[in-house]
Amino acid sequence: MPERDVDEGLDGPDRQLLDAVQREIPLTEEPWAEIGRGLGLSGEEVLARLRRLSEEGIVRKLGPVISARKVGLRAATLVAMKVPSRKLSEIVGIINGYDEVSHNYERDHIYNVWFTLTAPDRESLTHLLSEIHMRTGISEGDVLNLPTERLFKVRVNFNMGGR
């Protein structure tokens, strides 16, 4: 289902604001005014724009991105599966039912389902994976388990061209 592209409707201050708030929301009692100072906008205007961008579905949320590792979920892996198309929706339903699965995408490859799993340790990951094998009926030969060894970069902001 294609989503309407609202990019054309963003003005210069919107773009600057999106770049700024993706970088950080200042942790102070008046964050909107502080953001506005850097952009030549009042705190009221910053808040009004953020409300509109949020209503338009461009801003999903303003808040913390929490490090799974730092709160004890030390093991993570990327799993790729070969799933026959007739079983796709059933199997995706099973996989998405796990809280341990944070992302799940269909990709253009013979391994067509790619999802990420996090758990307190490697043993828990192995246990989860064997349960997923059992419940989905996808055998190990049709699955790649690609555990995280080192994070070089994890970032989630997008340059909106506000500069």
Next chain:
Amino acid sequence: MEPQLDGRDVALLRATQDGIPLVPEPFRDIARVTGLSEDEVVTRLKRLKENGVIRRFGASINHRRVGIVANALVAWEVPQSRIEDVGTAFAGNERVTHCILRGTVPGRWTYNLFTVLHGRDRATVEGLVQEMSDSTGIANYLILFSTRQFKKTSNGRIVERAIAAVTGEVDRTLSI
């Protein structure tokens, strides 16, 4: 070492993980919800950011809504001796959002370095990947475009799960 979190930190992460309210004084609302003072809310959030529990306190945007619709996971086969310099180079690329070294599956999967790239269309992303390949000399790679998003959670109930994994209780000091 992982930072020590206490019950108040956990309450704060819970109260903010789905986003702060768009009101004139958002941290005053968070203070009301958690029973802390506004000052303590701000001080604790700053500390959680300093010790890395909060990786970033900011906006998450729906990039599909602003026309960034091509999303590729690129898997690279990088020789052991090149991992450090190639990983660092890819991570330094403004267009790369994720760069992660992963274990392989001997005999079945030899790609070890994964990057995530986004762009307005596939051709743009393919161009970026070509540049990355040219500048590092890593010629063996696979571009895996996403065709559907089945699930995407930002914090993925991380706080609840981390707590459950360790104690099943929140109202005391946790070393998690």
